[in-house]
Amino acid sequence: MSNIWTIxxxxxxxxxxxxxxxxxxxxxxxxxGLFFYLDLxxxxxxxxxxxxxxxxxQLYIFPMLFLGIPVLTMRTIADENRSGTLELLLTAPIHDxxxxxxxxxxxxxxxxxxxxxxxxxxxxxxxxLDPGIDWGVVISAYTGLIxxxxxxxxxxxxxxxxxxxxVAAMFASLGMMIIFWIIGSPAQVTGGTFTQVLGYxxxxxxxYDSFMRGIIRAQDVxxxxxxxxxxxxxxxxxxxxxxxx
Amino acid sequence: xxxxxxxxxxxxxxxxxxxISFKVEKGEIVGFLGPNGAGKTTTMRILTGYLPPSSGxxxxxxxxxxxxxxQARRLIGYMPETVPLHQDMTVYEYLKFMADLRxxxxxxxxxxxxxxxxxxxxxxxxxxxxLSKGLKQRVGLAQAILHQPEVLILDEPTIGLDPAQIIEVRxxxxxxxxxxxxxxxxxxxxEAQQVCNRVLIINKGNIIAEDTxxxxxxxxxxxxxxxxxxxxxxSPLLPLIEHTPGVxxxxxxxxxxxxxxxxxxxxxxxxxxxxxxxAGFELLELHAVSLSxxxxxxxxxxxxxxxxxxxxEPAEQ
Numbered sequence: 001m002s003n004i005w006t007i008x009x010x011x012x013x014x015x016x017x018x019x020x021x022x023x024x025x026x027x028x029x030x031x032x033g034l035f036f037y038l039d040l041x042x043x044x045x046x047x048x049x050x051x052x053x054x055x056x057x058q059l060y061i062f063p064m065l066f067l068g069i070p071v072l073t074m075r076t077i078a079d080e081n082r083s084g085t086l087e088l089l090l091t092a093p094i095h096d097x098x099x100x101x102x103x104x105x106x107x108x109x110x111x112x113x114x115x116x117x118x119x120x121x122x123x124x125x126x127x128x129l130d131p132g133i134d135w136g137v138v139i140s141a142y143t144g145l146i147x148x149x150x151x152x153x154x155x156x157x158x159x160x161x162x163x164x165x166x167v168a169a170m171f172a173s174l175g176m177m178i179i180f181w182i183i184g185s186p187a188q189v190t191g192g193t194f195t196q197v198l199g200y201x202x203x204x205x206x207x208y209d210s211f212m213r214g215i216i217r218a219q220d221v222x223x224x225x226x227x228x229x230x231x232x233x234x235x236x237x238x239x240x241x242x243x244x245x
Numbered sequence: 246x247x248x249x250x251x252x253x254x255x256x257x258x259x260x261x262x263x264x265i266s267f268k269v270e271k272g273e274i275v276g277f278l279g280p281n282g283a284g285k286t287t288t289m290r291i292l293t294g295y296l297p298p299s300s301g302x303x304x305x306x307x308x309x310x311x312x313x314x315x316q317a318r319r320l321i322g323y324m325p326e327t328v329p330l331h332q333d334m335t336v337y338e339y340l341k342f343m344a345d346l347r348x349x350x351x352x353x354x355x356x357x358x359x360x361x362x363x364x365x366x367x368x369x370x371x372x373x374x375x376l377s378k379g380l381k382q383r384v385g386l387a388q389a390i391l392h393q394p395e396v397l398i399l400d401e402p403t404i405g406l407d408p409a410q411i412i413e414v415r416x417x418x419x420x421x422x423x424x425x426x427x428x429x430x431x432x433x434x435x436e437a438q439q440v441c442n443r444v445l446i447i448n449k450g451n452i453i454a455e456d457t458x459x460x461x462x463x464x465x466x467x468x469x470x471x472x473x474x475x476x477x478x479x480s481p482l483l484p485l486i487e488h489t490p491g492v493x494x495x496x497x498x499x500x501x502x503x504x505x506x507x508x509x510x511x512x513x514x515x516x517x518x519x520x521x522x523x524a525g526f527e528l529l530e531l532h533a534v535s536l537s538x539x540x541x542x543x544x545x546x547x548x549x550x551x552x553x554x555x556x557x558e559p560a561e562q
Contacts, residue, residue: 084329091293
């Protein structure tokens with residue numbers, strides 16, 4: 001366990017070593033703030049709608065999932081492989097899975113930090129609105145978001161372990177995320193067992209229909225947790241088989 | 246401490262290491278010599294558990310490197326040839342990170358000790374990416390000795406260092422070698438001669454010689470070359486000693502010097518000396534020149550090269 005923590009801590013620090021993380025945080029949070037301000041502005045001037053607490057998440061989810069996570073997790077293992085530092089990590093007395101989980105945990109902690117900052121918007125909204133906002137929905141939505149981030153980070157780290165070129169890893173994990181984002185769509189139109197299975201695998205379906213509406217269902221939690229575990233297991237196997245290649 | 250038996254590694258169809266076996270005992274410093282692509286790095290990578298062998302067995306301190314990998318890896322300190330370090334960390338951060346992975350108690354204290362031992366204190370807060378090649382090499386060595394490993398495996402440890410640092414690193418290796426086991430690869434032959442108790446010469450995946458440096462020289466040179474120098478013209482002496490028993494080949498090097506060969510088993514030096522003095526020559530010099538390790542190495546690793554001491558036929562072409 002302590003090995004995982006050692007690796008995660010280094011990984012977390014590394015995000016703040018590269019300018020990419022700062023630029024990502026700055027741009028994402030700036031845009032979020034701008035949209036939030038516009039929402040409030042229109043709500044006040046037109047007096048027609050009340051901005052929801054989930055609005056921030058809706059805006060935040062896309063730059064993070066389709067830019068932030070693929071770009072920032074691309075180097076986690078691919079870079080260690082390219083620069084040769086993987087050789088020293090894999091000859092140190094640590095298990096391959098400890099390395100992969102450590103990398104995932106470090107990435108997850110970084111995106112949690114970023115997500116934590118976005119909580120200021122529901123807080124502001126709470127002060128602006130009377131009688132405040134529905135915190136139950138906020139808690140549920142953020143729980144779902146964290147699970148989604150965890151799964152996506154696991155996919156990113158796992159994909160990274162297959163490559164020694166970070167850019168290739170980035171495109172591959174971006175592709176994976178798009179696939180899992182749209183894979184469930186056919187199930188909404190047609191029936192059939194196959195499309196139903198695909199429908200179950202869709203990442204957004206377990207999020208928008210439940211967590212975003214303030215419902216925390218065990219089946220959705222289990223879905224994200226098991227997808228995370230599956231991706232991490234795949235990543236560990238990939239690191240292990242790397243030795244044999 | 247290191248026990249390798251019938252180790253083979255294949256990359257596709259190419260056999261990089263071919264059924265090699267050797268042992269390294271505790272407290273030994275063993276040099277791994279060979280030309281580029283001989284299989285040194287591959288062997289070391291298998292020994293450290295980075296690559297799995299195609300067949301054969303490696304035991305480190307009694308632990309099989311495949312079956313009890315973690316226990317075996319705990320005993321090993323390893324510095325790869327390219328010294329891959331995390332460029333984005335400071336020297337201190339990096340060593341602390343490696344110390345934590347090794348679960349060293351009092352990690353901070355130990356890191357400071359190693360920093361002092363390798364004269365890296367002043368660079369401790371500098372980023373690794375900004376270090377020169379020689380300093381990176383020292384950081385690589387520092388991470389290898391952090392946990393005071395039973396077995397130290399060093400791939401080309403002195404490459405890229407300046408002469409003063411080379412001497413320091415060699416002294417350090419000798420010092421570590423007193424209590425621990427060291428296996429180092431090198432292509433600098435005097436280094437092997439100075440540092441190692443024993444050398445393994447590897448070529449094309451096979452161990453072609455294994456012995457102490459002294460024995461290797463003696464064994465490979467079945468006979469020794471002897472230089473004889475007298476005052477004045479030496480030519481009249483030639484026919485006199487030509488028929489002395491034990492003198493093999495004789496050649497005049499200079500006006501006053503000649504060289505002959507004599508087998509170790511039947512050293513002709515005393516007879517030659519007597520003959521020269523009895524004939525009224527003033528003997529100035531009579532000494533054996535052994536083959537340098539360099540010559541032996543070339544003999545062993547170049548198939549086509551003529552082997553001067555064992556064949557009398559000149560190479561064709």
